[in-house]
Amino acid sequence: MIKSMTGFGRASSDEDSARSFSLEMKSVNHRYLDINIRMPKSMIPLEEKIRRIVGERLNRGKVDIFLNYKNYGQFDTVAKLNTELADSYVNCLKQIKDRYSLKDELSLNLISKFPDVIVLEEQEENLEEIWNELMPLVNRALDTIIDMRETEGQKLYEDIIIKSKDIEENVKKIEKKCPEVLKAYKEKLKEKLQGILENIELDENRLAMEVAIFADKSTIDEEITRLYSHINQLRGTLLLKEPIGRRLDFIVQEMNREANTIASKSTDLEITNLVINIKNMIEKIREQIQNIE
Template sequence: MIKSMTGFGRGSTDSNQRNFVVEIKTVNHRYCDLNIRMPKSFMPIEDKIRKLILDKVNRGKVDVFITETNYENKKVKAVLDENLADSYVNCLKKIKEKYDIKEELSISLIAKFQDVITLKQEDEDLNKVWDILNTALNEALNMLLDMREKEGMKLKSNVILKCNSIEKYLNSINDMSENLVDEFREKLNLRLKDLMKDYEIDENRIAMEVAIFADKSCIDEEIVRLGSHVVQFKDTLELNEPIGRKLDFILQEMNREANTIASKSTNLQITKLVLNIKNEIEKIREQIQNIE
């Protein structure tokens, strides 16, 4: 199913006095650029989070915000750095001896030195954290994917209408192109008769000029190829896979054929129709920039 690259999803879960909120926002991007903002304590499970998201999002700039509210009494303990404390005590003793200081060393003094005693939160079970967080993450992803699919279907409908317009213009060009050579022959004859009233017209030379014109202005192949590209474009819209880059390539080929038709055409009406086709192609190009 066709998907847009723009979307938003939010999920939350509460368990054991803890609340997790996950928000995911995606916008256009040439590749898949995933950025996750979350508490540092969750870094060990970042790979799991990335894998879950990348399994469902193939393209776009993806910003993930994970917040936690913990109402539990966190288990914290004091930790003594014995090596650092020994170093401080030895330094203080040297100072005391060197300067003959009478004051005795105290526990409170040593404890005041930085990093001698630190508070450390006990490690939590990240498997349990993942089980809780996973629920909120999937809820956010499902909302995101649903929004991207709905937006994708709107884009698909809009693009198909423009493809139908291109086919309509192309059919008109095809009808006009059938009479181009006859029109050229008639105009050439009238022009020559007007310029060479008193001279005999060389029919062989006229036939040669008509043949040269027919060869240079023939757009049958371009019309067939452009029509084939439009059909291929529509078929690609039905694929159940990321199709944004493939559509962009097909659109380049469509534009190439339209340019060739315009360069070969000597008919003003055909030129106008080609301009209409190029206008529709440009509108489609703007739309598919947002397709995954």
């Protein structure tokens, strides 16, 4: 089954859990796999593990991951007393008191207000425990994204198959029209020469040679054969159980190349219009496969 590169997934931890995780993940089309993660600074050491899991399950796309985390079981920061600095402040205050014979006493309120006497320190958490809780959430969000990608991929598959049938029908019409074009050219050339030569007998061998030269220059048998082959390759590739976006892009380029060649060789208005229809369908397929993994 083909997959698109567009998807969205969300997962969060249980409400009664001591740790609260909220994870959102979205992906859009991209030439390669591009993973961007926004997460709390304290959890940055886990970033590579998240990247590895995503890289194992997704092959292409721009993936944005947003992770919010709160710990209700313990404080993220704790207050610490800088005893050396507090002692220094107290000694300085005592010196001022003795030097100037001041009567005011030292107080807790006064000393605690001095800068950096009481500082806040972040507590280190057990990253292994956090990862054991976070990993299932990452996989759950990926499950949702992959489901969405597969659903959209199925729609793309069905639409591309319909368009490939339209292209094939137009190619068949061109193939059927080719002998008529050659016959019409021969009759038109014969009438023109007879009008010019009037009573002079027309050289049938010369006429046949001119028709043969025209047929050689305008023949599109090879292009038609290759177009049929590319259509079959397109359908076969859609059935592969692997990333096929780049391969499809190449096939569509080749289909467009053959259509352009047919258009350049064609002198018939009907064939030209059929080629325009084919190129229109090819362009629509090309736009769609830009979002196929």
